[in-house]
Amino acid sequence: MFGITIPSFVSGNIIWVQAILLFISAILIIIASVGILRLDKNMPNVVYARIHILGIIDIAGVIGFLGLGQPLFALIYLILAPLLAHAMSNAYFHTEDDYNNSIIKNNDCEELSSESDLAADCVNEFVEEESEDIYSISTLEIKEDE
Amino acid sequence: MMEILLISECFLIIALIIFLIASLRIISFKSVSMGLIGTSSATLAISLALIAIGTMYGIGFFKDIALALLVLGIVGTIGFSVALKKGD
16 A cells, blocks of 8 residues: 555554454444334434434444545535534424424414414414513513613 | 455445435425435445445446546535525
8 A cells, every 4th residue: 555565464453453443343333233123213403313312323434434445435424414414404403394484483383373273382482482582671671770 | 255345346236226215205205305315325325335235346436437427416405505595
């Protein structure tokens, strides 16, 4: 490799290191796969949890690339994997996350209320949240006057 | 000595097959973001499996396919995420 002659005892140890890296990578991938499949899909923020679990598989992939003797692949994926996870979670937050993103939640309530009367609970929750905000702001003003 | 490397590569390929099944399950959810997550993880699994198979059987061009798949898959996923965010 790179014009350097590697002694035989070193190359034998390199094969052992490669095998150990591949075993570690495979075990991490199996554990993370089972974790993704066992995750409850009704829990809140499950998409972020899945992206978090996929971070383990990203690092397992980097270890696997190193074990297969491809450091360039490992470097590329090590740099690009966080960007990928951030881009996916950012896109989910701005488009589909009605649990954390209040803009999407309010839009859904308005659409439901304009279509039918079934969204009374949703609108009531929204009004309660707004009234709580007003109350908290008013107490702050009283404290400032005092 | 070479047998332990071959056994570990076979074990890695089995793990990758399990992970591909898990990523197919993720893709099957109705949310667009879950499809993105599943396809990006499947890209990683396929490129890793291609390199492992190419190393086992001595096929050189599998490495080129894996490199193209890895880089273009990630760049495409990031681009689609940005378009999804801006297009809403």
